[in-house]
Amino acid sequence: MNIAATGGPPSIEVRGLRKVFWQATSGQAVVAIDRLDLTIAPREVVAIVGQTGCGKSTFFDMMIGLEPPTEGTLRIGDKSPHADFDYFRGKIATVFQQDRLLPWRSALDNAKLPLELIGLPEAEQRERAMTWLKRLGLGNFINAYPHELSGGMRQRVAIARAFVVQPDILLADEAFGHLDEVTAAELRETFLALARECGSTAILITHQLEEAIGVGDRVVVFGTSAKLLADIPVAQWPKEQYAVLREAIQLTLQNNSADPRLNRDR
Amino acid sequence: MTASNDELREPVRNFTFPRHTLVSLLIFAACWEVLSHLAPVLGIPPFAIPSLVKIAKSIGTITPLDIAVTLARVMAALVASFVLGLALAMAMYRSHSLEKYLHPIIRLFMAAPVVSWILFAVLWFPGVEFRIGFVLVVVCGPVFLVDTLDAMRSVPRELRHMMQSFRPTTFQFFIKLMLPAIVPTIFTSWKVNISLAIRVVTIAELVGAVTGIGHQLSVAQELFSVADVFAWTIVLVALLFMLEAVVARVEHRLLRWRT
Ligand SMILES: Nc1ncnc2c1ncn2[C@@H]1O[C@H](COP(=O)(O)OP(=O)(O)O)[C@@H](O)[C@H]1O
Ligand SMILES: [Mg+2]
Numbered sequence: 469m470n471i472a473a474t475g476g477p478p479s480i481e482v483r484g485l486r487k488v489f490w491q492a493t494s495g496q497a498v499v500a501i502d503r504l505d506l507t508i509a510p511r512e513v514v515a516i517v518g519q520t521g522c523g524k525s526t527f528f529d530m531m532i533g534l535e536p537p538t539e540g541t542l543r544i545g546d547k548s549p550h551a552d553f554d555y556f557r558g559k560i561a562t563v564f565q566q567d568r569l570l571p572w573r574s575a576l577d578n579a580k581l582p583l584e585l586i587g588l589p590e591a592e593q594r595e596r597a598m599t600w601l602k603r604l605g606l607g608n609f610i611n612a613y614p615h616e617l618s619g620g621m622r623q624r625v626a627i628a629r630a631f632v633v634q635p636d637i638l639l640a641d642e643a644f645g646h647l648d649e650v651t652a653a654e655l656r657e658t659f660l661a662l663a664r665e666c667g668s669t670a671i672l673i674t675h676q677l678e679e680a681i682g683v684g685d686r687v688v689v690f691g692t693s694a695k696l697l698a699d700i701p702v703a704q705w706p707k708e709q710y711a712v713l714r715e716a717i718q719l720t721l722q723n724n725s726a727d728p729r730l731n732r733d734r
Numbered sequence: 735m736t737a738s739n740d741e742l743r744e745p746v747r748n749f750t751f752p753r754h755t756l757v758s759l760l761i762f763a764a765c766w767e768v769l770s771h772l773a774p775v776l777g778i779p780p781f782a783i784p785s786l787v788k789i790a791k792s793i794g795t796i797t798p799l800d801i802a803v804t805l806a807r808v809m810a811a812l813v814a815s816f817v818l819g820l821a822l823a824m825a826m827y828r829s830h831s832l833e834k835y836l837h838p839i840i841r842l843f844m845a846a847p848v849v850s851w852i853l854f855a856v857l858w859f860p861g862v863e864f865r866i867g868f869v870l871v872v873v874c875g876p877v878f879l880v881d882t883l884d885a886m887r888s889v890p891r892e893l894r895h896m897m898q899s900f901r902p903t904t905f906q907f908f909i910k911l912m913l914p915a916i917v918p919t920i921f922t923s924w925k926v927n928i929s930l931a932i933r934v935v936t937i938a939e940l941v942g943a944v945t946g947i948g949h950q951l952s953v954a955q956e957l958f959s960v961a962d963v964f965a966w967t968i969v970l971v972a973l974l975f976m977l978e979a980v981v982a983r984v985e986h987r988l989l990r991w992r993t
Contacts, residue, residue: 532898532899533901534895534898534899553901554901556901557900557901558901560899560901561899561900562896562899562900564892564895564896564899566892568892568893568895568896570893570911570914570915571991571992572914572915572917572991573914573991581900581910582900584906584910585900585901585902585903585906585910613991615991639899
């Protein structure tokens with residue numbers, strides 16, 4: 469499936485992960501992640517929800533491998549995304565808040581960027597990128613520049629860019645939060661369907677409850693300093709109970725400690 | 735409303751008749767001509783303000799070889815300055831300590847007057863071409879360096895972060911993100927440096943060169959020929975405008991994505 473390697477995605481193991489930033493402005497240390505333990509199985513689709521500033525993006529950056537852990541380990545399979553940075557080229561793909569397209573590149577050239585980086589032949593790059601843009605409904609906008617596209621369309625290009633390598637692991641940080649409700653829901657659906665089809669492990673980070681619950685498999689609730697407040701197998705919850713679930717997560721976030729209703733299955 | 739085919743087509747060039755420019759040039763020329771005839775009455779030596787006819791004659795004696803030589807010097811020096819400036823800027827972007835060490839030296843280079851560089855060049859290097867090249871590179875290189883380094887610094891963090899997340903090699907990072915991102919600045923920098931180089935090259939050519947526009951200017955000065963000085967100045971200005979137009983053309987082509 470994956471074009472950079474064969475075999476399914478490896479599992480993700482986070483053990484005692486800590487990340488401390490030194491903030492020059494305040495002259496203080498900020499504990500962004502405090503001893504996080506988390507296991508994500510291959511092909512799982514996980515939503516991570518938490519309030520602004522709780523360390524979600526820091527966790528995201530560490531998954532990408534841009535930041536080394538201060539303490540503890542984060543391993544994908546038997547490798548570290550930071551120490552084995554190059555190993556994961558073409559295996560981990562990201563969608564960010566805001567599309568982050570290169571303004572001087574057309575939709576097609578933006579979508580094929582990750583393929584250029586892994587050195588696929590030019591013809592194949594174009595073909596793959598074209599296929600994904602068409603699947604995302606952008607068949608008529610292949611040569612359009614980002615500024616000629618709407619916000620939703622640009623995010624579609626960004627999603628195509630993530631999928632072209634058919635990554636083992638897909639990471640999305642607040643990827644739909646800036647879009648209007650309807651577009652966001654539509655794109656989320658598309659994103660999840662494609663992720664399942666590709667057999668990728670997908671981690672969606674969000675501060676919106678609806679989005680987190682809508683994702684399906686599993687919702688991980690982060691408290692301050694990425695403290696693991698709750699780990700909810702949403703799939704096991706009956707749909708009629710979603711309102712209860714929503715309320716329980718809401719209270720969990722507010723109190724920075726797990727609502728008892730969330731632990732009923734454990 | 736229906737648009738005709740012509741309206742739909744992208745305008746190739748919006749040519750507007752340069753009415754104001756022409757009028758002001760004509761007025762200037764007329765004043766000059768009047769002054770040149772009044773010169774004896776005003777007690778000004780006759781060679782100081784030559785008539786337009788005399789200037790036209792001087793333009794007729796312009797030697798294309800000198801123009802070509804000066805142009806070649808300017809272009810070679812600009813290319814060398816650009817390559818050097820950009821390479822150093824990239825190295826300084828990558829290495830913070832290199833930047834800290836080089837920054838003061840570059841400030842110093844930029845603060846030193848052009849005349850000092852010319853004198854240094856004369857004292858240090860025997861070859862005329864090398865002297866001219868040295869002066870131009872020392873003057874233009876830092877401009878390229880500072881401009882491109884600044885531009886690299888201001889590439890949005892979000893884009894760098896995005897690019898990094900796809901794990902480029904250092905080379906890919908520069909080729910696929912940094913360079914294209916700073917293209918607009920590169921063009922601005924070229925425009926600034928072209929006019930700088932054209933003005934500096936003539937001074938540099940005054941010292942020791944036996945060809946080039948600067949040399950011709952010094953000959954004209956020795957002959958007290960204001961008409962010749964005028965003619966060569968016109969050539970220099972025309973050369974500058976022409977080069978700027980070429981850069982603007984290329985810029986328009988390459989930066990199409992912006993409009
Ligand atoms: N590069 C950094 N330097 C210093 N502090 C940082 C840095 N990145 C994040 N932080 C701090 O870490 C905490 C968590 O931030 P972040 O992970 O962005 O939260 P979230 O994405 O959940 O809103 C915040 O207090 C933030 O100020
Ligand atoms: Mg965030």
